[in-house]
Amino acid sequence: MREPTFLVLTALAGGPQHGYAVIEDIAGMTGGRVRLRAGTLYAALDRLRAEGLIEVDREEIVQSRLRRYYRLTGAGEQSLTAETARLRTQATIAERRLRARRIQLGGATT
Amino acid sequence: MREPTFLVLTALAGGPQHGYAVIEDIAGMTGGRVRLRAGTLYAALDRLRAEGLIEVDREEIVQSRLRRYYRLTGAGEQSLTAETARLRTQATIAERRLRARRIQLGGATT
């Protein structure tokens, strides 16, 4: 799973949101580092829906503009949980090696 | 950064290794889940070298077979450190949301 996809699932884990709100949520979540392109977001939404990880929650018309809300499915929650565990495991392995390396090499840089 | 790339850097954080050893190391590290294809590995090695994140450490001939060892550069170490922090941060955010969600929804599944 790529980063944008993971972030979309994370955004929806907090509760149903419509597309544009997901973009904003992710931007906030990442301190502005990640601002998904519309193409990326809606393609991801379609794909995740086809995979059964998210589904349409409801549709609203606000100021004559459509808002389509999405929510995480059970499968989506499981998938996000597994992916999160994977991220944490890999971070831990990398940190252990980096720490060991610093002890070995000291402050030396190539 | 994609997962295979991250894992290559992690492998080299433990010390210089040649390509094939990196594949084995990553397979072990991920409990067999990730076994990089040769094409992926050598392409990644070339790319990371071009980006200055790794460099050739030395070359050996073992049983008339070439072994090219790679090592992490200072830039590579920095990059891996930053990426690891990012992973950890995102895992934390996702976990917080998943936890809050479980409290909200209880055991309900869609």
Next chain:
DNA sequence: TTCTCATATACCGATCATCGGCATATGCTG
């Protein structure tokens, strides 16, 4: 009024990392 920006969804071509397969070569083991 008119322009720009934020909101909101959606499509499109281009890019590029990865996948999967193949080629090549050697040495060990059954």
Next chain:
DNA sequence: CAGCATATGCCGATGATCGGTATATGAGAA
């Protein structure tokens, strides 16, 4: 001698993401 592990490397296909564009409305600025 066949098959497997070791070892590097190329190649075409796939697919997620990027960047841009289109469409539409309302709000606020010029």
